Amino acid sequence: MMRQVCSAPGKIILFGEHFVVYNSRAILCAIDKRVEVTAQRRRNNTISIKSNMLSASIRPSTPHMVVDKRTRPFYYIAQSLGMADVEINIRSSLPSGAGLGSSSACCVATAGAVLPLSGMNRSILDVSIEAERTIQPSSSGADCAVCTHGGLIEYAIGTPPRQLDTPIPSDLKLIVANSGVNHNTGEMVARVRHVYKKYPKKFTILSKKADSLTSLAMDSINDIPKLGYLAASNQLLLEKIGISNNTLRQMIRIADRHSYGSKITGSGGGGCIVAITDDTNAHSTLMALSDAGYDSFVARITRTGAST
Numbered sequence: 548m549m550r551q552v553c554s555a556p557g558k559i560i561l562f563g564e565h566f567v568v569y570n571s572r573a574i575l576c577a578i579d580k581r582v583e584v585t586a587q588r589r590r591n592n593t594i595s596i597k598s599n600m601l602s603a604s605i606r607p608s609t610p611h612m613v614v615d616k617r618t619r620p621f622y623y624i625a626q627s628l629g630m631a632d633v634e635i636n637i638r639s640s641l642p643s644g645a646g647l648g649s650s651s652a653c654c655v656a657t658a659g660a661v662l663p664l665s666g667m668n669r670s671i672l673d674v675s676i677e678a679e680r681t682i683q684p685s686s687s688g689a690d691c692a693v694c695t696h697g698g699l700i701e702y703a704i705g706t707p708p709r710q711l712d713t714p715i716p717s718d719l720k721l722i723v724a725n726s727g728v729n730h731n732t733g734e735m736v737a738r739v740r741h742v743y744k745k746y747p748k749k750f751t752i753l754s755k756k757a758d759s760l761t762s763l764a765m766d767s768i769n770d771i772p773k774l775g776y777l778a779a780s781n782q783l784l785l786e787k788i789g790i791s792n793n794t795l796r797q798m799i800r801i802a803d804r805h806s807y808g809s810k811i812t813g814s815g816g817g818g819c820i821v822a823i824t825d826d827t828n829a830h831s832t833l834m835a836l837s838d839a840g841y842d843s844f845v846a847r848i849t850r851t852g853a854s855t
């Protein structure tokens with residue numbers, strides 16, 4: 548085989564970001580914005596990585612840790628799968644640095660495209676988590692799990708992702724608004740680690756609360772107002788671990804005037820918020836956030852994970 552294409556969805560973390568790194572459970576869903584990766588064999592003893600933002604050609608003998616962080620995970624996938632002659636082309640409709648899973652979806656789609664060419668018998672999820680950890684060593688793997696499997700999943704480190712088996716209510720509308728402030732997952736994870744080290748007992752209590760919210764939310768998928776209430780409760784925990792700021796708080800105030808509840812999604816510091824709505828308040832929530840100047844859209848949950 549000479550050429551393989553794989554696409555993977557972006558994601559929203561509905562419950563449990565950050566606490567998932569400390570073994571709490573999280574709920575994530577895949578959304579209808581995707582990345583597509585084409586991997587093609589070349590006979591030039593080079594691993595090439597191209598996207599609309601970058602272009603790099605790297606000798607396959609280069610140790611992955613000295614490769615630029617923007618290309619490192621993709622280079623690592625090719626190199627660790629023994630693919631010395633490959634060109635990887637990435638096309639993404641996801642904003643990067645916004646907490647919508649751009650980096651994980653790219654890792655998953657790259658693993659999905661390169662694996663069949665390599666002939667190796669490894670799972671897309673394992674390879675993509677390994678790749679992501681070359682830039683985020685403490686990554687929980689939650690983002691790669693949902694980008695691989697699609698749908699709505701419960702995730703905890705060390706256990707297989709659990710797909711929600713009941714139908715997702717058709718009138719559940721997730722409104723995503725982008726603060727326009729780029730965030731850096733590594734920095735935010737480090738900030739939270741600092742809080743954890745300084746106040747271990749308090750952090751453990753917050754982590755247990757986050758885990759209970761996840762559990763309640765998993766049982767309340769059909770009760771949209773309750774999901775909103777639980778999201779707002781999750782936001783209070785995220786405020787306590789220091790990942791919020793005035794811009795995000797302002798966005799949440801606007802969203803909460805119309806929606807059932809909203810929260811930061813992803814590592815925070817910037818990036819996006821998600822508001823829980825249904826047919827009765829989706830439009831007003833979307834308009835309020837857009838009118839305030841935030842790029843906003845209705846995210847649809849997709850069942851299609853990594854797909855070749």
Ligand code: PMV
Nearest residue numbers: 564565646686687732813814
């Ligand atoms: O990169 P983001 O914004 O999707 O955040 C990653 C999610 C965290 O829970 C903050 C980290 C992790 O590894 O799960």
